[in-house]
Amino acid sequence: MKSIKLNLIPGDGIGVDVIKEGRKILERIAELDGNIKFTFNELPWSCEYYLKHGYMMPADGLKILADCDAILLGAVGFPSVPDHISLRELLLPIRCNFDQYVNLRPVKLLPGLKSTLKKEKIDFVVVRENSEGEYCGRGRFESEGTENEKAIQEAVFTKHGTERIIQYAFEYALKNKFKSLISATKSNALNYSMVFWDKIFNEQKAEYPGIQSRSVHIDALAGLFIMKPEEIEIVVASNLFGDILTDLGSAMLGSIGLSPSANINPERHYPSMFEPIHGSAPDIAGKGIANPIGTVWAIVMMLEHLELKDPALLLMNAMTAVLADVKIRTPDIGGKSSTSEVVDEIICKMTK
Numbered sequence: 316m317k318s319i320k321l322n323l324i325p326g327d328g329i330g331v332d333v334i335k336e337g338r339k340i341l342e343r344i345a346e347l348d349g350n351i352k353f354t355f356n357e358l359p360w361s362c363e364y365y366l367k368h369g370y371m372m373p374a375d376g377l378k379i380l381a382d383c384d385a386i387l388l389g390a391v392g393f394p395s396v397p398d399h400i401s402l403r404e405l406l407l408p409i410r411c412n413f414d415q416y417v418n419l420r421p422v423k424l425l426p427g428l429k430s431t432l433k434k435e436k437i438d439f440v441v442v443r444e445n446s447e448g449e450y451c452g453r454g455r456f457e458s459e460g461t462e463n464e465k466a467i468q469e470a471v472f473t474k475h476g477t478e479r480i481i482q483y484a485f486e487y488a489l490k491n492k493f494k495s496l497i498s499a500t501k502s503n504a505l506n507y508s509m510v511f512w513d514k515i516f517n518e519q520k521a522e523y524p525g526i527q528s529r530s531v532h533i534d535a536l537a538g539l540f541i542m543k544p545e546e547i548e549i550v551v552a553s554n555l556f557g558d559i560l561t562d563l564g565s566a567m568l569g570s571i572g573l574s575p576s577a578n579i580n581p582e583r584h585y586p587s588m589f590e591p592i593h594g595s596a597p598d599i600a601g602k603g604i605a606n607p608i609g610t611v612w613a614i615v616m617m618l619e620h621l622e623l624k625d626p627a628l629l630l631m632n633a634m635t636a637v638l639a640d641v642k643i644r645t646p647d648i649g650g651k652s653s654t655s656e657v658v659d660e661i662i663c664k665m666t667k
């Protein structure tokens with residue numbers, strides 16, 4: 316019997332709906348397999364929790380979280396609490412403190428999905444730096460309340476942090492037999508951070524002569540996403556660039572609700588965390604219509620990370636079949652079904 320402990324953080328808004336449904340899938344996997352046992356530790360940390368306690372997670376929150384095989388998260392943030400508080404006190408500290416420096420975000424048009432771009436093929440992965448860069452959190456306000464008032468936001472790119480993410484992307488490309496790799500830059504304007512990023516990229520590039528790799532400025536890259544996504548295999552990007560590119564990528568597939576995200580600590584010193592790329596979607600929260608596919612796909616990535624290959628494949632195939640079938644889908648991709656109807660259908664298709 317393989318016993319797996321999962322910490323669940325449903326969080327806010329539709330995060331609660333999608334994690335409730337995700338849990339149903341995991342329970343079904345355990346039932347079907349017979350040799351896997353999932354233990355769930357559901358944590359109530361959210362904006363509602365903050366309003367009650369004055370903090371997003373308790374002082375020993377990271378210690379509690381560390382004790383598991385993986386973390387599954389819904390979404391954090393709601394209009395009741397300023398976003399920079401809710402995210403900086405919960406989601407971002409987990410990514411940083413657990414050194415989940417790789418954020419893997421596949422962008423893939425599965426059969427049955429209609430690309431907003433009317434493209435036949437979109438299939439690439441964004442390797443997003445997830446521990447520093449523009450998200451380092453440093454900065455200050457100066458001369459507040461005066462005419463000279465200003466905000467200074469710093470970005471920190473370390474040699475260690477930049478090298479390891481670019482190297483991870485090249486190794487990922489090699490392993491998956493990709494022919495090309497794109498590095499997102501903006502060194503024409505960002506004369507320190509992105510000049511440094513490019514320098515390290517060029518050093519790494521020389522180590523992988525078999526891969527056609529190039530730097531593309533982030534603005535041109537956004538254009539390339541729309542014009543020729545079929546040419547893209549893998550993109551390595553800084554924290555902020557990778558964030559923006561992946562909402563764009565998912566929207567190209569038809570909805571922000573479709574794509575997953577794996578926050579990985581490759582050394583496995585800490586648990587990795589899996590989540591959909593979308594947020595708490597306050598505009599549709601409580602309506603039961605959130606697209607669960609991003610979360611289901613994140614669960615597939617989690618199962619792969621946990622080396623549960625067969626259940627991962629079983630779930631991916633069931634999810635793919637439901638999308639290909641077109642009949643049962645949520646309104647964001649043109650259907651009329653609820654979140655739980657989609658998940659029930661996926662569960663139905665998960666027969667051994």
Ligand code: NAD
Nearest residue numbers: 390391392393398571572592593594595596599605606647
């Ligand atoms: P959002 O992703 O929550 O929503 C953007 C738009 O996409 C909305 O119209 C929403 O209805 C739609 N959408 C998102 N997910 C969907 C789904 N699964 N099915 C159908 N439609 C979906 O982005 P936002 O509005 O910028 O953020 C809302 C809150 O979520 C903010 O507090 C933000 O900081 C937070 N957020 C959290 C995470 C996270 O926890 N990882 C990610 C992004 C945003």
Ligand code: IPM
Nearest residue numbers: 392402406407558592593594
């Ligand atoms: C994401 C989100 C987060 C990010 C926010 C909520 C801080 O947009 O996971 O994509 O920017 O990383």
Ligand code: MN
Nearest residue numbers: 558559562592
């Ligand atoms: Mn985002």
